[in-house]
Amino acid sequence: MTKQERATRTRQALIRSAATVFEQHGYAQARLTLISSGAGVSTGALHFHFENKAAVAEAVVADASRRLRDMSGAIRRRTDTALQALVDSSHALAQRLREDPVSRAGFRLSCDGERATAPDLRLEWHHRVRELLDEAAAAGTLAEDVSREDAAAATVAATAGFEVLGRHDPAWLSPHMLTGFWQLLLPRLAAAETLAHLDPAGTGAAAARTPALAALAVGGTEAAADVVAEVAEAN
């Protein structure tokens, strides 16, 4: 392992440890010594990578943002329609929030309290949802009389709700919950001829539930989205 690789690994370990500490203690109470010891390094090593706690929080949010973007891109590449990509992305987002502390902490840090850390992940998700709905409209797979603005808002509100409700009860982030939501919404959103081809349970569901993959998503420091994409391509 080169020095560069080792540095990248340490940085990722610190981001992951910080996510866990922020989640357990909240940002205000999170201590840097806990973050560095959680990553198995000294506080000196932490300060080599990050100037202060705010910089660590920013790195957590930036990492969560990148994972979200990579995930959504990989899903779009492997799905036929934009609407299915929207369904699959929402399932993948819920899975991240269930299993990945960095994504969870990223959402909390970027959306909660007075000192929200940029970028706003809910806003990024909103943009992505809107892009997919615009794409569906252009391809004629969205029902003609549906307002894209309303459809995006309903999707974003429901997923924001699943996220905050899931903090106290993980059942809100279950595949079952997301599937139920799309079973209600898709018949209204999709053009008649498209609806039959859409799976409200998500087409990546089987792959995402593979134990090895789930373990990677929980334990790995790489973007799990890339792994999902690779597994999907290998299958």
Add this chain to the structure above:
Amino acid sequence: MTKQERATRTRQALIRSAATVFEQHGYAQARLTLISSGAGVSTGALHFHFENKAAVAEAVVADASRRLRDMSGAIRRRTDTALQALVDSSHALAQRLREDPVSRAGFRLSCDGERATAPDLRLEWHHRVRELLDEAAAAGTLAEDVSREDAAAATVAATAGFEVLGRHDPAWLSPHMLTGFWQLLLPRLAAAETLAHLDPAGTGAAAARTPALAALAVGGTEAAADVVAEVAEAN
């Protein structure tokens, strides 16, 4: 004004001031002197009514819970169908969260952070949504092939999302936003013959937007729901 009336008024003023202080400073940073001065009373008067800060927070949540319950009951009494009552209740809830600091603070205190104050208002709202859907199913106004569990979950998730998103951008709690959500969901939820009679914009919308009423909801210490019910009956 009797002594009893004055005490009730002071207690309500303290609850209202506490809601504002909790909202501006967060629970941890909220100081009792700020709460009492906001209510125009001494800290001694505060301690006559509440043992400590936790007791004030409990009173805020209990008051918000009562308002929510009263509101929903009053709406059900003046609407024809349970589904319309569901739509109207969600609009009224959003209005409360826009205009009433006690309802807003109540939701935050009961749902956020490690020290959530009982009762859980999101859970109470979930029960109410489920009751109305059960009632609609019994009356045959709910589409037969709809899962009540899924419909309740989607409604609760979306409203929880509107609540948290509305903290940063009040547009998420606008009548327009709620109407768009119900325009998407009602065609799937309602039995065909019921759908034509439902108004996704809410049947209480005109009354709720009366300036005098809005002023009462913002400035008053009484449960605005009772006022809504009285106005509805007077019209």
